[in-house]
Amino acid sequence: MTETVVTRFAPSPTGFLHIGGARTALFNWLYARGRGGKMLLRIEDTDRERSTKEAIDAILDGLTWLGLDWDGEAVYQFARVERHRAVVEEMLTAGTAYRCYCTPEELEAMREEARREGKKRLYDGRWRDRDPADAPAGIKPAIRLKAPLTGETTVDDQVQGRVTWQNENLDDFVLLRSDGTPTYMLAVVVDDHDMGVTHVIRGDDHLNNGARQTQIYQALGWNVPVFAHIPLIHGPDGSKLSKRHGALGVDAYRAMGYLPQAMRNYLVRLGWSHGDQEIFSTEEMTDAFDLPQIGRSPARFDFAKLESLNGHYMREAADIDLVGEIKRVLPHLAAGAALAAKLTPDMEAKLVAAMPSLKERAKTLVELLEGAKFLYADRPLPLDDKAAALLTVEARKLIRDLVPALAALADWTSTATEQAVRVFAEERGVKLGAIAQPLRAALTGRVTSPGIFEVLQLLGRDESLARLNDQAVQGAVPATA
Protein backbone atom coordinates (compact mmCIF):
# COMPACT_ATOMS: atom_id res chain seq x y z
CA MET A 1 0.00 0.00 0.00
CA THR A 2 1.45 3.32 -1.00
CA GLU A 3 1.62 6.21 1.36
CA THR A 4 -0.83 8.99 0.67
CA VAL A 5 0.86 12.19 -0.39
CA VAL A 6 0.45 15.09 2.00
CA THR A 7 1.90 18.44 1.03
CA ARG A 8 1.52 21.77 2.71
CA PHE A 9 1.81 25.44 1.98
CA ALA A 10 3.14 27.31 4.98
CA PRO A 11 3.29 31.07 4.51
CA SER A 12 4.18 33.46 7.25
CA PRO A 13 1.53 36.16 7.40
CA THR A 14 3.85 39.14 7.41
CA GLY A 15 2.80 40.45 4.01
CA PHE A 16 0.72 39.67 0.98
CA LEU A 17 0.85 36.46 -1.02
CA HIS A 18 3.56 37.28 -3.50
CA ILE A 19 4.22 35.64 -6.81
CA GLY A 20 6.87 33.25 -5.50
CA GLY A 21 4.60 32.09 -2.72
CA ALA A 22 1.78 31.62 -5.19
CA ARG A 23 3.95 29.36 -7.30
CA THR A 24 5.06 27.38 -4.27
CA ALA A 25 1.42 26.92 -3.33
CA LEU A 26 0.60 25.90 -6.90
CA PHE A 27 3.35 23.27 -6.97
CA ASN A 28 2.23 21.82 -3.66
CA TRP A 29 -1.34 21.80 -4.85
CA LEU A 30 -0.54 20.17 -8.17
CA TYR A 31 1.62 17.53 -6.60
CA ALA A 32 -1.04 16.57 -4.09
CA ARG A 33 -3.98 16.79 -6.47
CA GLY A 34 -2.21 14.79 -9.12
CA ARG A 35 -1.72 11.93 -6.71
CA GLY A 36 -4.98 11.87 -4.85
CA GLY A 37 -3.24 13.38 -1.87
CA LYS A 38 -3.90 16.34 0.35
CA MET A 39 -2.55 19.85 0.51
CA LEU A 40 -2.62 21.37 3.95
CA LEU A 41 -2.34 25.01 4.85
CA ARG A 42 -0.37 26.21 7.83
CA ILE A 43 -0.08 29.81 8.82
CA GLU A 44 3.33 30.37 10.40
CA ASP A 45 2.43 33.14 12.74
CA THR A 46 4.93 32.58 15.49
CA ASP A 47 6.44 35.99 14.86
CA ARG A 48 3.86 37.86 16.87
CA GLU A 49 5.35 41.24 16.03
CA ARG A 50 5.03 40.98 12.29
CA SER A 51 2.06 38.69 11.78
CA THR A 52 -1.17 40.44 10.92
CA LYS A 53 -4.78 39.54 10.34
CA GLU A 54 -4.72 41.53 7.09
CA ALA A 55 -1.88 39.42 5.79
CA ILE A 56 -3.70 36.21 6.66
CA ASP A 57 -6.80 37.43 4.84
CA ALA A 58 -4.76 38.50 1.82
CA ILE A 59 -3.12 35.09 1.62
CA LEU A 60 -6.35 33.14 1.91
CA ASP A 61 -8.01 35.46 -0.58
CA GLY A 62 -5.12 35.10 -3.01
CA LEU A 63 -5.15 31.31 -2.84
CA THR A 64 -8.89 31.25 -3.33
CA TRP A 65 -8.71 33.54 -6.33
CA LEU A 66 -6.08 31.32 -7.89
CA GLY A 67 -8.31 28.33 -7.32
CA LEU A 68 -5.85 26.59 -5.00
CA ASP A 69 -7.91 24.96 -2.32
CA TRP A 70 -6.53 23.27 0.74
CA ASP A 71 -7.76 20.34 2.76
CA GLY A 72 -9.23 20.82 6.20
CA GLU A 73 -8.89 23.86 8.37
CA ALA A 74 -5.80 26.04 8.21
CA VAL A 75 -3.43 25.28 11.08
CA TYR A 76 -2.14 28.26 13.04
CA GLN A 77 1.33 27.54 14.24
CA PHE A 78 1.20 29.84 17.22
CA ALA A 79 -1.63 27.79 18.68
CA ARG A 80 0.76 24.86 18.94
CA VAL A 81 3.42 26.34 21.20
CA GLU A 82 2.64 23.99 24.05
CA ARG A 83 3.28 21.02 21.83
CA HIS A 84 6.53 22.59 20.61
CA ARG A 85 7.69 23.13 24.16
CA ALA A 86 6.80 19.59 25.11
CA VAL A 87 8.93 18.24 22.27
CA VAL A 88 11.88 20.32 23.37
CA GLU A 89 11.39 19.05 26.88
CA GLU A 90 11.63 15.51 25.55
CA MET A 91 14.80 16.39 23.75
CA LEU A 92 16.29 17.82 26.89
CA THR A 93 15.50 14.62 28.69
CA ALA A 94 16.90 12.54 25.88
CA GLY A 95 20.04 14.63 25.85
CA THR A 96 19.68 15.78 22.26
CA ALA A 97 19.27 19.38 23.35
CA TYR A 98 20.80 21.55 26.06
CA ARG A 99 20.40 24.85 27.83
CA CYS A 100 22.53 27.77 26.73
CA TYR A 101 22.99 30.72 29.05
CA CYS A 102 24.81 33.02 26.67
CA THR A 103 23.78 36.65 26.62
CA PRO A 104 22.99 38.42 23.36
CA GLU A 105 26.16 40.46 23.77
CA GLU A 106 28.22 37.35 24.27
CA LEU A 107 26.71 35.81 21.14
CA GLU A 108 27.33 38.93 19.13
CA ALA A 109 30.98 39.00 20.14
CA MET A 110 31.30 35.31 19.31
CA ARG A 111 29.87 35.82 15.85
CA GLU A 112 32.11 38.73 15.10
CA GLU A 113 35.17 36.83 16.10
CA ALA A 114 34.11 33.75 14.14
CA ARG A 115 33.64 35.76 11.01
CA ARG A 116 36.84 37.65 11.42
CA GLU A 117 38.81 34.48 11.79
CA GLY A 118 36.92 32.64 9.08
CA LYS A 119 35.61 29.99 11.41
CA LYS A 120 32.88 27.68 10.23
CA ARG A 121 30.75 27.81 13.32
CA LEU A 122 29.27 31.00 14.60
CA TYR A 123 28.35 29.53 17.95
CA ASP A 124 31.15 27.71 19.72
CA GLY A 125 28.97 25.38 21.77
CA ARG A 126 30.30 26.65 25.06
CA TRP A 127 27.31 25.41 27.04
CA ARG A 128 27.09 22.14 25.20
CA ASP A 129 28.82 20.04 27.81
CA ARG A 130 29.07 22.48 30.62
CA ASP A 131 27.86 21.48 34.04
CA PRO A 132 24.35 22.88 34.57
CA ALA A 133 25.55 23.87 38.02
CA ASP A 134 27.55 26.61 36.36
CA ALA A 135 24.34 28.24 35.18
CA PRO A 136 24.33 31.88 36.13
CA ALA A 137 21.46 32.86 38.35
CA GLY A 138 18.67 34.97 36.97
CA ILE A 139 19.31 34.21 33.31
CA LYS A 140 16.70 32.29 31.42
CA PRO A 141 18.38 29.87 29.02
CA ALA A 142 17.65 29.22 25.40
CA ILE A 143 17.54 25.60 24.33
CA ARG A 144 19.88 24.51 21.58
CA LEU A 145 20.11 21.36 19.53
CA LYS A 146 23.05 19.16 20.39
CA ALA A 147 23.99 18.72 16.76
CA PRO A 148 26.49 16.11 15.64
CA LEU A 149 30.05 17.45 15.61
CA THR A 150 31.41 15.18 12.93
CA GLY A 151 30.15 13.29 9.94
CA GLU A 152 27.75 14.78 7.45
CA THR A 153 24.13 15.57 6.96
CA THR A 154 22.61 15.01 3.58
CA VAL A 155 19.33 16.00 2.08
CA ASP A 156 18.03 13.89 -0.76
CA ASP A 157 16.24 16.62 -2.57
CA GLN A 158 13.82 15.87 -5.41
CA VAL A 159 14.89 18.99 -7.22
CA GLN A 160 18.41 19.75 -6.06
CA GLY A 161 19.62 16.19 -5.92
CA ARG A 162 21.70 14.85 -3.07
CA VAL A 163 23.14 17.77 -1.13
CA THR A 164 25.64 17.18 1.63
CA TRP A 165 26.91 19.35 4.47
CA GLN A 166 29.84 18.58 6.72
CA ASN A 167 28.44 18.64 10.23
CA GLU A 168 31.39 20.69 11.40
CA ASN A 169 29.89 23.54 9.39
CA LEU A 170 26.56 23.38 11.14
CA ASP A 171 26.32 24.76 14.62
CA ASP A 172 24.00 24.22 17.54
CA PHE A 173 21.08 26.41 16.62
CA VAL A 174 18.35 27.49 19.00
CA LEU A 175 15.17 25.43 19.29
CA LEU A 176 13.44 27.30 22.06
CA ARG A 177 14.06 30.94 22.84
CA SER A 178 14.75 32.08 26.37
CA ASP A 179 11.24 33.47 26.52
CA GLY A 180 9.91 29.97 25.95
CA THR A 181 8.76 30.42 22.35
CA PRO A 182 9.85 27.95 19.70
CA THR A 183 11.97 28.97 16.77
CA TYR A 184 10.85 28.43 13.20
CA MET A 185 13.29 25.57 12.77
CA LEU A 186 11.74 23.55 15.56
CA ALA A 187 8.13 24.49 14.92
CA VAL A 188 8.30 23.49 11.27
CA VAL A 189 9.63 20.06 12.05
CA VAL A 190 7.15 19.34 14.81
CA ASP A 191 4.20 20.61 12.80
CA ASP A 192 5.14 18.84 9.59
CA HIS A 193 5.55 15.66 11.56
CA ASP A 194 2.32 16.02 13.48
CA MET A 195 0.37 16.98 10.39
CA GLY A 196 1.63 13.93 8.57
CA VAL A 197 3.34 15.90 5.83
CA THR A 198 5.12 13.57 3.44
CA HIS A 199 6.48 16.09 0.93
CA VAL A 200 7.92 19.47 1.71
CA ILE A 201 7.93 21.61 -1.41
CA ARG A 202 9.23 25.11 -0.80
CA GLY A 203 11.59 27.81 -2.06
CA ASP A 204 15.26 26.94 -2.22
CA ASP A 205 16.03 29.75 0.18
CA HIS A 206 15.18 27.00 2.65
CA LEU A 207 17.65 24.46 1.32
CA ASN A 208 20.10 25.11 4.14
CA ASN A 209 17.27 24.79 6.60
CA GLY A 210 16.63 21.39 5.14
CA ALA A 211 19.89 20.23 6.66
CA ARG A 212 19.17 21.72 10.06
CA GLN A 213 15.68 20.32 10.09
CA THR A 214 17.01 16.93 9.10
CA GLN A 215 19.17 17.02 12.21
CA ILE A 216 16.12 17.71 14.32
CA TYR A 217 14.22 14.84 12.72
CA GLN A 218 17.16 12.58 13.43
CA ALA A 219 17.45 13.75 17.02
CA LEU A 220 13.78 12.98 17.47
CA GLY A 221 13.96 9.67 15.65
CA TRP A 222 11.27 10.76 13.21
CA ASN A 223 11.05 10.02 9.51
CA VAL A 224 12.37 12.82 7.35
CA PRO A 225 9.84 13.92 4.72
CA VAL A 226 10.73 14.14 1.05
CA PHE A 227 12.19 17.54 0.30
CA ALA A 228 11.86 19.51 -2.93
CA HIS A 229 13.47 22.94 -2.91
CA ILE A 230 12.38 24.92 -5.91
CA PRO A 231 14.39 27.82 -7.32
CA LEU A 232 13.28 31.32 -6.56
CA ILE A 233 11.72 33.67 -9.08
CA HIS A 234 13.84 36.67 -9.99
CA GLY A 235 13.06 40.04 -11.49
CA PRO A 236 13.44 40.70 -15.23
CA ASP A 237 17.01 41.86 -14.65
CA GLY A 238 17.99 38.72 -12.81
CA SER A 239 18.17 40.32 -9.41
CA LYS A 240 15.87 39.72 -6.55
CA LEU A 241 12.23 40.43 -7.23
CA SER A 242 11.32 43.87 -6.11
CA LYS A 243 7.98 45.60 -6.09
CA ARG A 244 8.96 47.34 -9.27
CA HIS A 245 9.37 43.94 -10.88
CA GLY A 246 6.52 41.79 -9.87
CA ALA A 247 6.89 41.07 -6.19
CA LEU A 248 3.34 42.21 -5.91
CA GLY A 249 0.54 40.54 -4.09
CA VAL A 250 -1.56 38.29 -6.29
CA ASP A 251 -4.36 40.78 -5.71
CA ALA A 252 -2.33 43.23 -7.78
CA TYR A 253 -2.35 40.79 -10.68
CA ARG A 254 -6.08 40.46 -10.35
CA ALA A 255 -6.34 44.25 -10.47
CA MET A 256 -4.19 44.29 -13.59
CA GLY A 257 -6.80 42.13 -15.24
CA TYR A 258 -5.15 38.73 -15.36
CA LEU A 259 -7.20 35.57 -15.27
CA PRO A 260 -6.45 32.99 -12.57
CA GLN A 261 -6.06 30.22 -15.13
CA ALA A 262 -3.52 32.33 -17.02
CA MET A 263 -1.60 32.96 -13.82
CA ARG A 264 -1.57 29.27 -13.05
CA ASN A 265 -0.38 28.38 -16.52
CA TYR A 266 2.31 31.05 -16.46
CA LEU A 267 3.51 30.09 -13.01
CA VAL A 268 3.63 26.37 -13.66
CA ARG A 269 5.93 26.89 -16.65
CA LEU A 270 8.32 28.96 -14.58
CA GLY A 271 10.92 26.41 -13.66
CA TRP A 272 8.93 23.42 -14.76
CA SER A 273 8.36 22.01 -18.21
CA HIS A 274 6.73 19.10 -19.92
CA GLY A 275 8.41 18.76 -23.29
CA ASP A 276 7.33 21.53 -25.61
CA GLN A 277 3.90 21.99 -24.13
CA GLU A 278 3.04 25.57 -23.24
CA ILE A 279 -0.68 25.50 -22.63
CA PHE A 280 -2.04 23.36 -19.83
CA SER A 281 -5.56 22.88 -18.63
CA THR A 282 -5.81 22.31 -14.91
CA GLU A 283 -6.29 18.63 -15.51
CA GLU A 284 -3.30 18.40 -17.82
CA MET A 285 -1.24 20.22 -15.23
CA THR A 286 -2.11 17.94 -12.37
CA ASP A 287 -1.57 14.89 -14.55
CA ALA A 288 1.81 15.95 -15.89
CA PHE A 289 3.32 17.76 -12.94
CA ASP A 290 6.17 16.08 -11.13
CA LEU A 291 9.14 17.09 -9.04
CA PRO A 292 12.12 15.76 -11.03
CA GLN A 293 11.20 17.94 -14.02
CA ILE A 294 11.63 21.10 -12.06
CA GLY A 295 14.73 23.00 -13.14
CA ARG A 296 17.40 24.05 -10.72
CA SER A 297 18.12 27.53 -11.97
CA PRO A 298 16.12 30.59 -11.02
CA ALA A 299 13.64 31.92 -13.54
CA ARG A 300 13.00 35.54 -14.38
CA PHE A 301 9.57 37.01 -14.25
CA ASP A 302 8.33 38.10 -17.67
CA PHE A 303 5.18 40.17 -17.95
CA ALA A 304 5.08 39.84 -21.73
CA LYS A 305 4.63 36.11 -21.56
CA LEU A 306 2.03 36.36 -18.84
CA GLU A 307 0.11 38.80 -21.03
CA SER A 308 0.34 36.55 -24.01
CA LEU A 309 -1.01 33.64 -22.01
CA ASN A 310 -3.74 35.81 -20.58
CA GLY A 311 -4.73 36.87 -24.09
CA HIS A 312 -4.92 33.23 -25.03
CA TYR A 313 -7.21 32.35 -22.14
CA MET A 314 -9.44 35.33 -22.77
CA ARG A 315 -9.87 34.40 -26.41
CA GLU A 316 -10.59 30.84 -25.40
CA ALA A 317 -13.14 31.80 -22.76
CA ALA A 318 -16.86 31.68 -23.46
CA ASP A 319 -18.29 35.18 -23.94
CA ILE A 320 -20.73 34.85 -21.11
CA ASP A 321 -17.99 33.66 -18.76
CA LEU A 322 -15.77 36.54 -19.72
CA VAL A 323 -18.48 39.02 -18.85
CA GLY A 324 -18.91 37.19 -15.57
CA GLU A 325 -15.19 37.50 -15.01
CA ILE A 326 -15.38 41.21 -15.70
CA LYS A 327 -18.19 41.64 -13.20
CA ARG A 328 -16.19 39.74 -10.63
CA VAL A 329 -13.09 41.90 -10.90
CA LEU A 330 -14.88 45.19 -11.31
CA PRO A 331 -14.54 46.02 -7.61
CA HIS A 332 -10.81 45.44 -7.88
CA LEU A 333 -10.24 47.59 -10.96
CA ALA A 334 -9.41 51.24 -10.80
CA ALA A 335 -11.51 51.87 -13.89
CA GLY A 336 -14.26 49.56 -12.75
CA ALA A 337 -16.63 52.09 -11.23
CA ALA A 338 -17.44 53.72 -14.58
CA LEU A 339 -18.84 50.49 -15.95
CA ALA A 340 -20.33 49.22 -12.71
CA ALA A 341 -22.63 52.23 -12.70
CA LYS A 342 -23.98 51.36 -16.14
CA LEU A 343 -24.15 47.63 -15.99
CA THR A 344 -27.81 47.14 -16.72
CA PRO A 345 -29.05 43.77 -18.03
CA ASP A 346 -29.29 45.45 -21.40
CA MET A 347 -25.71 46.63 -21.26
CA GLU A 348 -24.62 43.22 -20.10
CA ALA A 349 -26.26 41.66 -23.14
CA LYS A 350 -24.45 44.16 -25.33
CA LEU A 351 -21.16 43.26 -23.71
CA VAL A 352 -21.74 39.59 -24.34
CA ALA A 353 -22.59 40.32 -27.95
CA ALA A 354 -19.43 42.40 -28.34
CA MET A 355 -17.13 39.88 -26.65
CA PRO A 356 -16.16 37.83 -29.70
CA SER A 357 -14.44 40.76 -31.31
CA LEU A 358 -13.40 42.59 -28.17
CA LYS A 359 -11.62 39.66 -26.62
CA GLU A 360 -9.24 39.15 -29.46
CA ARG A 361 -8.13 42.75 -29.16
CA ALA A 362 -7.25 42.61 -25.48
CA LYS A 363 -4.59 40.94 -23.40
CA THR A 364 -6.08 41.72 -20.00
CA LEU A 365 -9.50 42.35 -18.55
CA VAL A 366 -8.48 45.96 -18.10
CA GLU A 367 -7.81 46.25 -21.81
CA LEU A 368 -11.05 44.44 -22.50
CA LEU A 369 -12.93 47.02 -20.50
CA GLU A 370 -11.06 49.79 -22.25
CA GLY A 371 -12.04 48.33 -25.60
CA ALA A 372 -15.67 48.11 -24.54
CA LYS A 373 -15.80 51.71 -23.44
CA PHE A 374 -17.48 52.95 -26.60
CA LEU A 375 -20.46 50.74 -25.79
CA TYR A 376 -21.30 52.52 -22.60
CA ALA A 377 -19.87 55.99 -23.23
CA ASP A 378 -22.23 58.95 -23.10
CA ARG A 379 -22.92 61.28 -26.00
CA PRO A 380 -21.50 63.51 -27.14
CA LEU A 381 -18.61 61.13 -27.41
CA PRO A 382 -15.23 62.44 -26.35
CA LEU A 383 -12.73 62.04 -29.20
CA ASP A 384 -9.15 61.14 -28.60
CA ASP A 385 -6.49 63.12 -30.48
CA LYS A 386 -6.13 60.72 -33.36
CA ALA A 387 -9.86 60.43 -33.84
CA ALA A 388 -10.24 64.20 -33.77
CA ALA A 389 -7.48 64.59 -36.34
CA LEU A 390 -9.23 62.11 -38.59
CA LEU A 391 -12.51 64.00 -38.55
CA THR A 392 -11.55 66.66 -41.03
CA VAL A 393 -14.12 68.90 -42.66
CA GLU A 394 -14.19 66.57 -45.65
CA ALA A 395 -14.66 63.55 -43.45
CA ARG A 396 -17.52 65.19 -41.60
CA LYS A 397 -19.17 66.03 -44.90
CA LEU A 398 -18.91 62.43 -45.95
CA ILE A 399 -20.58 61.37 -42.74
CA ARG A 400 -23.29 63.96 -43.16
CA ASP A 401 -24.02 62.72 -46.67
CA LEU A 402 -23.94 59.09 -45.62
CA VAL A 403 -26.40 59.43 -42.77
CA PRO A 404 -29.57 59.57 -44.91
CA ALA A 405 -28.62 56.40 -46.71
CA LEU A 406 -28.13 54.62 -43.39
CA ALA A 407 -31.27 56.07 -41.89
CA ALA A 408 -33.27 54.70 -44.81
CA LEU A 409 -32.19 51.14 -44.10
CA ALA A 410 -34.99 48.72 -43.31
CA ASP A 411 -32.76 46.32 -41.36
CA TRP A 412 -30.05 47.55 -39.06
CA THR A 413 -27.64 44.68 -39.40
CA SER A 414 -23.95 44.66 -40.11
CA THR A 415 -24.56 43.20 -43.56
CA ALA A 416 -27.14 45.86 -44.39
CA THR A 417 -24.99 48.77 -43.24
CA GLU A 418 -21.96 47.36 -44.98
CA GLN A 419 -23.92 47.09 -48.20
CA ALA A 420 -25.08 50.69 -47.88
CA VAL A 421 -21.64 52.04 -47.05
CA ARG A 422 -19.99 50.16 -49.89
CA VAL A 423 -22.50 51.50 -52.36
CA PHE A 424 -22.00 54.99 -50.98
CA ALA A 425 -18.20 54.71 -51.24
CA GLU A 426 -18.45 53.54 -54.80
CA GLU A 427 -20.77 56.39 -55.79
CA ARG A 428 -18.36 58.88 -54.28
CA GLY A 429 -15.38 57.15 -55.79
CA VAL A 430 -13.62 56.81 -52.46
CA LYS A 431 -12.01 53.76 -50.94
CA LEU A 432 -13.85 51.99 -48.19
CA GLY A 433 -11.17 52.95 -45.72
CA ALA A 434 -11.69 56.62 -46.44
CA ILE A 435 -15.20 56.38 -45.09
CA ALA A 436 -14.77 53.59 -42.57
CA GLN A 437 -12.15 55.41 -40.52
CA PRO A 438 -14.18 58.61 -40.07
CA LEU A 439 -17.14 56.45 -39.15
CA ARG A 440 -15.05 54.70 -36.56
CA ALA A 441 -13.87 57.99 -35.11
CA ALA A 442 -17.40 59.35 -34.90
CA LEU A 443 -18.87 56.15 -33.52
CA THR A 444 -16.18 55.15 -31.01
CA GLY A 445 -14.09 58.26 -30.48
CA ARG A 446 -11.02 56.29 -31.48
CA VAL A 447 -9.14 55.11 -34.50
CA THR A 448 -9.13 51.47 -33.48
CA SER A 449 -12.12 49.31 -32.70
CA PRO A 450 -13.86 46.14 -33.78
CA GLY A 451 -15.09 46.00 -37.37
CA ILE A 452 -17.04 49.15 -38.07
CA PHE A 453 -20.20 47.43 -39.30
CA GLU A 454 -20.21 45.32 -36.20
CA VAL A 455 -19.92 48.48 -34.16
CA LEU A 456 -22.95 49.90 -35.96
CA GLN A 457 -24.96 46.82 -35.20
CA LEU A 458 -23.83 46.68 -31.58
CA LEU A 459 -24.71 50.32 -31.01
CA GLY A 460 -28.08 50.02 -32.72
CA ARG A 461 -29.74 52.36 -35.16
CA ASP A 462 -30.68 55.24 -32.85
CA GLU A 463 -27.41 55.51 -30.98
CA SER A 464 -25.37 55.11 -34.17
CA LEU A 465 -27.22 57.78 -36.10
CA ALA A 466 -27.14 60.13 -33.12
CA ARG A 467 -23.38 59.75 -32.78
CA LEU A 468 -22.90 60.28 -36.48
CA ASN A 469 -25.08 63.37 -36.43
CA ASP A 470 -23.10 64.72 -33.48
CA GLN A 471 -20.07 64.87 -35.73
CA ALA A 472 -21.79 65.54 -39.03
CA VAL A 473 -23.57 68.65 -37.83
CA GLN A 474 -20.35 70.26 -36.81
CA GLY A 475 -18.97 69.38 -40.21
CA ALA A 476 -21.82 71.21 -41.85
CA VAL A 477 -20.75 74.41 -40.22
CA PRO A 478 -17.02 74.31 -40.59
CA ALA A 479 -15.22 76.78 -38.43
CA THR A 480 -13.34 78.79 -40.97
CA ALA A 481 -10.58 81.03 -39.87
Place this chain on the structure above:
RNA sequence: GCGCCCAUCGUCUAGCGGUCUAGGACGUCGCCCUUUCACGGCGAAAACAGGGGUUCGAGUCCCCUUGGGCGCACCA
Protein backbone atom coordinates in the same frame (compact mmCIF):
# COMPACT_ATOMS: atom_id res chain seq x y z
C1' G B 1 34.41 35.66 5.18
C1' C B 2 32.09 30.55 5.54
C1' G B 3 28.48 27.02 3.48
C1' C B 4 25.20 25.51 -0.43
C1' C B 5 22.98 25.96 -5.27
C1' C B 6 22.86 27.48 -10.40
C1' A B 7 24.75 28.58 -15.78
C1' U B 8 21.34 26.61 -23.73
C1' C B 9 18.43 32.31 -28.12
C1' G B 10 16.60 39.04 -24.87
C1' U B 11 13.01 35.77 -21.61
C1' C B 12 10.67 30.75 -20.19
C1' U B 13 12.58 26.29 -21.70
C1' A B 14 13.47 21.10 -24.81
C1' G B 15 17.94 18.39 -24.74
C1' C B 16 19.10 13.18 -20.03
C1' G B 17 27.16 10.91 -25.09
C1' G B 18 26.19 10.09 -31.46
C1' U B 19 19.33 11.27 -34.26
C1' C B 20 21.95 19.00 -32.54
C1' U B 21 23.82 22.22 -39.43
C1' A B 22 20.57 22.69 -31.01
C1' G B 23 13.77 22.19 -31.03
C1' G B 24 9.29 24.93 -29.00
C1' A B 25 6.99 29.30 -26.75
C1' C B 26 6.98 34.70 -25.53
C1' G B 27 9.17 39.00 -27.39
C1' U B 28 11.49 41.35 -31.88
C1' C B 29 11.59 42.02 -37.35
C1' G B 30 9.47 41.01 -42.30
C1' C B 31 5.36 39.25 -45.53
C1' C B 32 0.10 37.69 -46.15
C1' C B 33 -5.06 38.54 -44.62
C1' U B 34 -7.56 43.49 -44.00
C1' U B 35 -12.11 49.38 -43.27
C1' U B 36 -8.51 50.41 -38.20
C1' C B 37 -6.45 47.67 -34.28
C1' A B 38 -6.17 42.91 -33.18
C1' C B 39 -6.67 37.66 -34.22
C1' G B 40 -4.84 34.18 -37.65
C1' G B 41 -1.16 32.28 -41.34
C1' C B 42 3.87 32.18 -43.32
C1' G B 43 8.99 33.43 -42.72
C1' A B 44 13.61 35.61 -40.44
C1' A B 45 17.29 37.11 -36.93
C1' A B 46 18.58 35.14 -32.13
C1' A B 47 21.87 30.56 -27.51
C1' C B 48 25.17 25.73 -25.65
C1' A B 49 29.62 31.73 -20.34
C1' G B 50 35.28 30.72 -20.86
C1' G B 51 39.28 27.15 -20.31
C1' G B 52 41.04 22.40 -19.44
C1' G B 53 40.13 17.21 -19.34
C1' U B 54 37.38 12.04 -20.10
C1' U B 55 35.72 9.69 -24.75
C1' C B 56 36.17 7.15 -31.29
C1' G B 57 32.54 11.15 -30.28
C1' A B 58 30.34 16.40 -25.34
C1' G B 59 25.20 21.18 -25.09
C1' U B 60 24.97 16.41 -22.54
C1' C B 61 30.28 13.48 -17.81
C1' C B 62 34.62 15.61 -14.52
C1' C B 63 37.75 19.85 -12.89
C1' C B 64 39.00 25.02 -12.82
C1' U B 65 37.78 30.14 -13.91
C1' U B 66 34.13 33.73 -14.43
C1' G B 67 29.29 35.26 -13.56
C1' G B 68 24.58 34.89 -10.77
C1' G B 69 21.59 33.34 -6.53
C1' C B 70 20.45 31.61 -1.56
C1' G B 71 21.75 30.89 3.47
C1' C B 72 24.85 31.96 7.74
C1' A B 73 19.72 35.44 14.16
C1' C B 74 16.97 33.71 20.74
C1' C B 75 13.11 36.26 11.84
C1' A B 76 10.35 33.02 9.22
